[in-house]
Amino acid sequence: MDQIQIFTDYLRQQGLKNTSQRMVILEVFLNSNLHYSTEELYLKLRKSHPRIGYATVHRTLKLLAECGLASELNFGDGQTRYEPCRGGQHHDHLVCTRCGKIIEFVEPRIEKLQEEVAERYGFKIMSHRHELYGLCSDCSVASES
Ligand SMILES: [Zn+2]
Ligand SMILES: [Zn+2]
Structure with missing residues (x-):
């Protein structure tokens, strides 16, 4: 089932109308690789x-998160961010605390190690999140000079 179908079905279940504005928001959102706040x-x-309108964007992002097409992220700057869920493709984030740049990474060794840690405690991981905070390469160069 494609994402438009999932969203349309979800709206119907909720008794909401599928407006052309919502479809535009969905399309722009899904075709981005960014981590948008509502404002952005x-x-x-x-x-x-x-x-x-702003309220429509806000509401639509919430709906996308509710029906599993978006994940909500919180990087401690008080803004909820959203990124498209790309089926099964997990990644983690490096967050620059100066310029706000967000870099995605996948590191199989980290994934494997945390499985081992969970196993040691008889723990079943359902999901996880790594966010590493610091300065991106541009900002750390800038802070040295
Ligand atoms: Zn930076
Ligand atoms: Zn991401």
Whole structure:
């Protein structure tokens, strides 16, 4: 089942209308590889679709998270961010605390090690999140000079 279908079904279950604005938001969101806050996505959409309001973007992102098409991220800056769920493809994040850049990484050794830790405690991992905070390469160069 494709993502548009999943979303359309979910809206119907909730008794909500599938508006063209929601479809635009869905499309822009799914085709991005960014970690948008509501504000950022709203500002991006506003350029091409000035009639889409902030509240609609906010509500639609919430709905996308509820039906499993988006995951909510919180990097401690008080903003909820959203990224598209790419079926089964897990990744973790490096977060620059100066410029806000978010870098994605996948490290099989870390994944494997945490399985081993869980096993040691008879623990079953359902999901996990790694966020490493610091300075990205640009910012750490800037802070040295
Ligand atoms: Zn940075
Ligand atoms: Zn990510």
